[in-house]
Amino acid sequence: MAMSKKDLEKKKSAKRQKLEELEKQASAGSKDAKKKLAKEKRKK
Incomplete structure (x- = not known):
């Protein structure tokens, strides 16, 4: 599914x-x- 730039x-x-x-x-x-933040930063 293609997403528009706006999306x-x-x-x-x-x-x-x-x-x-x-x-x-x-x-x-x-x-x-803190745990969630660390998890999100690892995803990047």
């Missing part, structure tokens, strides 16, 4: 927002968020 941009920005949220939670001391 890809939306997906990218959503992923970026998700990472920012996880970083905020991790800096607040959430162990679960």
Whole structure:
């Protein structure tokens, strides 16, 4: 299935927002968020 550029941009920005949220939670001391953040960074 081909995705339009707009769809890809939306997906990218959503992923970026998700990472920012996880970083905020991790800096607040959430162990679960830290694990998820590490997992996401490994995917890249």
